[in-house]
Amino acid sequence: MSTQIQESETETETEETSEHQTRRLAEKRERADMAERAETDLSGADETARIKVFRYDPEVEGKKDPRFDTFEIPFTKGMTVLDALIYARDHFDSSLTFRHSCRQAICGSDALFINGRQRLGCKTQMVDLEWPVQIEPLPHAEVVKDLVVDMEHFYDQMEAVEPYFQTNDLPDGELEEQKQTRENREKVKMSTRCIWCSACMSSCNIAAGDNKYLGPAAINKAYRFAMDHREGEDMKEHRINIIEQEHGVWRCQTQFSCTEVCPKDIPLTEHIQELKREAVKSNLKFW
């Protein structure tokens, strides 16, 4: 920008303003059309899907007592639960609050309690569910507003296992790659898929009763690094020391709830059980 002369800068500014104005006008037109489109969509749709959404807001007088609101959504082919929620928010109630971002099961924002089970809203097809679809915030977490829960505790547990790569034995050359064997990659592959959505933590009966329990996601994260050979023996011992504590792996009672709900199909219970065996092995070493 500094190389440009004064005149052109002014020109750019004017251009930007007009562009901005055009965009604003377009958005305004779109908003004006929205109500009309909603009507047409509704009449044009083959079916109308009903969703029952949990509503709660401690800061609004009428929403202090939790309740369920029902929304009629024009069903379209391929509609996900998240699509339905977005439709309800955009057309009926702009105060309806829920987290979402990527819409493709990567960001882990929209884990919800849908029809009595923890699922990702963006990965759950409306056709696969029984209607009306009941949508609630994740159980065993504090509700902040509507479908938004406080994730702080979950993140604390994740941080507790040091969820990042650490190693003492770096390769010699400065630009040397730190390669992993194919077999080792296969071993940790599934555990790397975690998107921190907290569905597993929410489904876990033990985590519900024991606030200090690391929970399936954190233990899985510990597994991902403890099983990575590049971290070296010392680091593995350090990681085992973390997870074998009182509120670590031994709290798991193999109810398989986490494995059932994981949207990324991570065999969580299997990983926890393997870490239990690793913990036993490291304690049985007398030499």
Next chain:
Amino acid sequence: MSQSYDRGLIEDFGRWQEFSAGMWAWIFHKFTGWVLIGYLFTHVAVLSTATVDGATYTSTLQGLESLLLVRFLEVGLLAVAAFHILNGIRLLFVDLGVGLGAQDKAFYAALVATAAVTVASIPTFLVGAF
């Protein structure tokens, strides 16, 4: 920062209808475990009558066996013990990391086997009870 709302039963056993195999296996295993511990107390009490003399022990056992309720409780005890043993084997495999993909089928198999053993035991336990 934020106020929260306790959603009561939805948080826990209020959603028992949504429980899957692994959860039911856990509940049954806990339940049967506690029943077996309770049984051990009565078991010791009955056996300790033998410390008085043989006749007391015999009359205690005969007295208990003449009660219809005790006959039914024995069938129940066998069912509880059978499930606890079979699910215990399932848990052993789970701990060893063997066949975790089939843990739900293993639970159903344990239920079916328990039912079979229990039904087969009825003639033995209830003979002469009526």
